[in-house]
Amino acid sequence: MGPEQKEFAELLESIRFIYGYDFTDYAEASVKRRVNNFMSNRKIPAIDVLGKMILKDEKLFEEFVQELSVTVTEMFRDPLFYKSLRSNVLKRLATYPFIKVWIAGCATGEEVYSIAILLKEEGLLSRALIYATDINQKSLQIAKEGVYPLEHMKQYTSNYQKSGGKNAFSEYYKAKYDSVLFDKSLRQNIVFAPHNLAVDKSFNEFQLVICRNVLIYFNQKLQNNVINLFHESLCPFGFLGIGNKESLLFSDKKDHFEDVDRKEKIFIKNK
Amino acid sequence: MKADEMHKAIVIGTSAGGLYALSFLLEVLPPDYPLPVIVVQHRYKDQKELLEQVLQNKCAIKIKQADEKEKIENGIVYIAPPDYHLLIEYDLTFSLSNDAVVSYSRPSIDVLFESAALVFGRQLTGILLTGANRDGTDGLLAIKKYGGVTIVQSPAEAQFSYMPQWAIDKGAAKFVLTLAEIQKIFLDIIPFKK
Numbered sequence: 001m002g003p004e005q006k007e008f009a010e011l012l013e014s015i016r017f018i019y020g021y022d023f024t025d026y027a028e029a030s031v032k033r034r035v036n037n038f039m040s041n042r043k044i045p046a047i048d049v050l051g052k053m054i055l056k057d058e059k060l061f062e063e064f065v066q067e068l069s070v071t072v073t074e075m076f077r078d079p080l081f082y083k084s085l086r087s088n089v090l091k092r093l094a095t096y097p098f099i100k101v102w103i104a105g106c107a108t109g110e111e112v113y114s115i116a117i118l119l120k121e122e123g124l125l126s127r128a129l130i131y132a133t134d135i136n137q138k139s140l141q142i143a144k145e146g147v148y149p150l151e152h153m154k155q156y157t158s159n160y161q162k163s164g165g166k167n168a169f170s171e172y173y174k175a176k177y178d179s180v181l182f183d184k185s186l187r188q189n190i191v192f193a194p195h196n197l198a199v200d201k202s203f204n205e206f207q208l209v210i211c212r213n214v215l216i217y218f219n220q221k222l223q224n225n226v227i228n229l230f231h232e233s234l235c236p237f238g239f240l241g242i243g244n245k246e247s248l249l250f251s252d253k254k255d256h257f258e259d260v261d262r263k264e265k266i267f268i269k270n271k
Numbered sequence: 272m273k274a275d276e277m278h279k280a281i282v283i284g285t286s287a288g289g290l291y292a293l294s295f296l297l298e299v300l301p302p303d304y305p306l307p308v309i310v311v312q313h314r315y316k317d318q319k320e321l322l323e324q325v326l327q328n329k330c331a332i333k334i335k336q337a338d339e340k341e342k343i344e345n346g347i348v349y350i351a352p353p354d355y356h357l358l359i360e361y362d363l364t365f366s367l368s369n370d371a372v373v374s375y376s377r378p379s380i381d382v383l384f385e386s387a388a389l390v391f392g393r394q395l396t397g398i399l400l401t402g403a404n405r406d407g408t409d410g411l412l413a414i415k416k417y418g419g420v421t422i423v424q425s426p427a428e429a430q431f432s433y434m435p436q437w438a439i440d441k442g443a444a445k446f447v448l449t450l451a452e453i454q455k456i457f458l459d460i461i462p463f464k465k
Contacts, residue, residue: 005361027451029358029386035368072371213369216339216355228306245339245352245367 007047008032013247019056021065022198025222030262031068038067039202051101069136071107074155075114075148078244079162082118082164086164089239090122093207096157099128102206102233104197104226106132106216110156113172114163115210116186121166125189131204144192146182150175180196197226209234213243220250227251240267273444278460279394280343281306282387283409284380284403286313288430293326293400295450296457297348302331308348309337309387309437311380313402314416316354323350334340337365351378358386384410393418396460398442398453402434412445420443422453 001009016022023031035050044050054061055218060258068206076082093099099119106112109119109195119125134140195203197214215223226256230240231253240257244263248254257267285292289312297308314322320336327334330348337349343363351357355367356378368387373379384397384407397414399407401424413422423444426432438444448456 005416027358027360027368029360029366029389030368033386034390035367037423039290073369073370098368217368220340243369245355247339250340 004047006155007051008035009228011035011047014051014055015061017142019061019065021196024067025198025218025219025225027219028219036070038064052207052252056198064074065134065186066138069134070139071134071136071214071217072103072137073107074152074159075110076156076159076163076208077111077159077212078158078229078264079164081180081241081244081264081266082114083165084261084266085115085241086118086122088260088266089208089241090118096121096207097127099124099208100204100206101128101130101210102204102209103132104195104209104211104230106134106143106192107136107141108139109146109192110150111210112143112190112192113146113186114160114181115245116190117160117165118163120186123172123185130190131191132190135196135198136193137194140194146187147179148182150178150180153180193225195264197229203228204233205235208234208240208241210241211243212241213246215242215246219235223250224252227253231256234269236269238241240269241265242267278306278396279391280387281308281396281398281457281460282384283308283310283398283400284407285311285400286376286380286404286406286431287403287457288403290322290325291430292424292450294329294383296454297326297330297332297448299454299458300330300348302332302346304332305348305414306345307343308332309343309351309359310348311351311357311383313376313378313380313406314353314405317456318353326350326384328422335438336386337367339365339367340390341365341380351383353378356382358382360361360386360392363390374404376404376406380407381410381413385413388413388417391417391419395421399435399438400421400426401429401431403431404434405437407434408438408441408443411438412441415445418458422451422456423447425449431452 012024054064103112120126131136160169173182256271259268261270296321309380334348358366415421423435426436428449429435
């Protein structure tokens with residue numbers, strides 16, 4: 001381990017020790033990139049200087065954690081994933097009297113509203129409850145508000161249509177100036193709550209867990225822990241959806257899941 | 272110093288016009304090429320595997336899309352997947368990231384080059400080819416800072432000169448070369464174990 005790498009590891013270790021945020025099992029290259037961006041934006045010259053600053057200054061630490069844990073997403077990203085959910089998963093979910101969905105690492109909520117729209121179009125939203133969780137409080141706040149830039153709607157509309165959308169996408173939001181506000185009725189059955197996949201435990205039992213493009217930020221050990229957490233949180237024959245480039249390969253629970261759609265990375269828990 | 276201690280990896284970044292330039296460089300590499308070659312080509316997110324297929328049809332060396340947590344091996348050309356950044360970890364595996372676009376791009380050349388610079392230091396060669404935006408220059412500067420070699424395609428020859436010219440103007444190029452010259456370096460850089 002080089003001196004720079006060692007300093008970096010020490011920084012993450014002291015953050016864990018003092019603040020309880022555990023980034024030690026995150027994929028190092030991405031975290032490092034974010035730390036470097038944080039330092040260069042604030043003209044902080046070296047890691048040990050940063051370490052001293054954030055361990056003294058709680059407000060700066062908050063900003064640091066926000067920046068380290070922020071993720072970006074879009075509505076109906078990878079439309080074929082949503083199409084597959086519609087045709088392979090929702091019909092089976094319809095057999096439950098009450099449907100619980102966990103969207104883990106929901107970022108700024110675009111996926112949450114996408115799923116809510118899907119459930120609504122299948123007539124399931126009124127008897128569904130969506131738990132949308134993220135480690136990042138600022139992202140959760142944006143997710144709760146459901147306000148997004150108007151400029152993204154063209155892309156989202158195209159995604160929605162490719163996903164097999166049944167209506168005009170514009171029915172789901174109201175545009176005002178440069179923003180759109182998503183329909184309140186979509187939000188009625190969504191609970192937004194903080195949850196840290198690296199340290200927090202299972203908190204309910206779900207028929208569907210969706211966690212897309214979050215595992216890529218974790219090392220193999222943490223990926224394994226998180227898949228275990230999902231396994232524990234799913235009911236028998238519950239469904240798990242992960243990101244396009246993610247897999248269950250590094251999980252010791254991989255034999256406890258079966259492919260529903262191999263390409264779109266949708267699995268069913270079979271033991 | 273032995274050759275394989277001097278060089279551990281080659282990274283290549285390109286944007287508009289990159290397909291021709293990449294084929295030109297990669298089609299001469301033998302299947303047992305003693306280094307990994309890691310490529311970011313700006314691409315549309317809907318083209319899932321097309322770029323890999325087109326290149327594989329022209330090349331003897333194995334071409335594949337880089338997978339999450341995949342171990343990096345010699346004799347393979349890895350291409351960054353559409354709509355993800357590609358990064359390199361100290362344990363010589365790949366990481367993908369979903370972070371915001373950099374220089375309007377995901378995958379971004381800067382992101383790959385900067386993470387490769389940290390891991391490979393002076394055992395890295397970074398090459399920036401044709402393109403029409405500013406991605407790659409910061410990455411080359413990082414490679415330079417950590418002691419690696421930086422090569423930029425001659426803007427006079429590049430199909431789109433903006434990207435290489437920007438890198439040269441910012442002092443990121445150690446060598447400015449034509450594709451034919453870069454191709455020679457690819458083959459000369461390492462004495463083949465034949």
